[in-house]
Amino acid sequence: MRFKKLDLNLLVALDTLLTEQSITKGAEKLNMSPSALSNSLSRLREYFNDDLLAQVGRKMLITPFGENLKVHVRNALNNIESTILIQPTFEPQNTDRIFSIFCSDYTQTVFIPYLLEVVGQHKCTARFEFLAQIDNPHEQLERGEADLLIIPSDFVSKEHPNDVLYEEEFACVVWQHSELAKGELTKQKYAEAGHVVMRPGGMKKGFFELSFANQHNIERRIAATTFSFASLPALVIGTDNIATIHARLAHKMAQAWPLKIHPLPFDIPVLKQCAQWHQYRHKDEGLIWLRNAFQEAAQNMGS
Structure with missing residues (x-):
């Protein structure tokens, strides 16, 4: 499918290339051959009239133009996912959805058990994937690798909405x-x-x-x-x-x-522990349900 002469299928390839900065790793992630992805890069370079990724020694570095495109492409794909690909209704008792949540092992120890208790009480059939703590967790949110972040208020991004869950001394x-x-x-x-x-x-x-x-x-x-x-x-x-x-x-x-x-x-x-999600996922019914479950778990946890 083309939009203003751009093959929209190339957006996924572009997002992966700018994230991985490697044709080999990008091809593995997209389950395609390196030659096919290299061909996609050539077409993207021709369309944008920019190298996008430049070979420097053994590494591929993003050009200034490619760096400017990176966030916009990721946001476009997030917007498509949240408005078109996500099912419009969410039924907790009949879902096979996997929620990916970035949180520390402290959060997994003191808060997540209450969350899973609430999930069980609601008989929710969703699965949960807890992601290891890293520096700059917002990159996972921007790339769509995490549905939610649970982080202190000092580290929340101003670009995305958040809820305060509880306070900690x-x-x-x-x-x-x-x-x-x-x-x-x-x-x-x-x-x-x-x-x-x-x-x-x-x-x-x-x-x-x-x-x-x-x-x-x-x-x-x-x-x-x-x-x-x-x-x-x-x-x-x-x-x-x-x-x-x-x-x-x-x-x-x-x-x-x-x-x-x-x-x-x-x-x-006191530390204010918050849940944060991507601005384009604000109306995602699954995340709305999960955010409400967070609040219920925080109330059950108490002071």
Whole structure:
């Protein structure tokens, strides 16, 4: 099918090429031969009168014009999917839909069990795919790889709508036989201690440093880093280190590990955990149902 002399089938190829920046990887993703995708790239270059992707050494780099097209092409495909391809009605008890949700392991530990309980009560037959935490999760939303993000309000995109699900405070956990377990945890003790922190792949600083630590002029001495919030409490066992984690997670982990929970020795704003979805999916009945299930789960979770 052609629209203003452009074969619209080429839009999918263009989106994949600009995302993967590789003919081989793009062909694998589209289940087509590299030669066929290379031919599609040639036709796209001719139509747009631009290389779109330029070979530099062993890599293919996006041209400035291609970079400008990238978001617009992705948005066009998202719009087609949300307005034409998604079924107009959503029946929770009779659906084979798979919802892809980006969220941290903290969220999977303290919130998702309540969500799945609500899903079961509604006898919903949808399946859920929870995606690993990465830097710049909005790229997954833009590419249509995630239906929803569950992230702190500090990291929501201004380009897309969101709902606040619940609020969370922070606490410190230490090994209950450590020196730090004795007496009050002061700001000085906190600053002088070693810290175990979580950092998503590709990030030089974690959420706590980016959001709060600089406000109190605290430069934590990092003893260890991990990719998992849920592993933080275990990593302080047998040490004099501290893990600063979400309060709900701290209390849950204290039931399984020999930990003592201290309040933070300084005040910080509560974390607001949000659900965010693509602006073109605002009327998606499946996502509307799921967002309502999120809110019901948050109410069941309580404070």
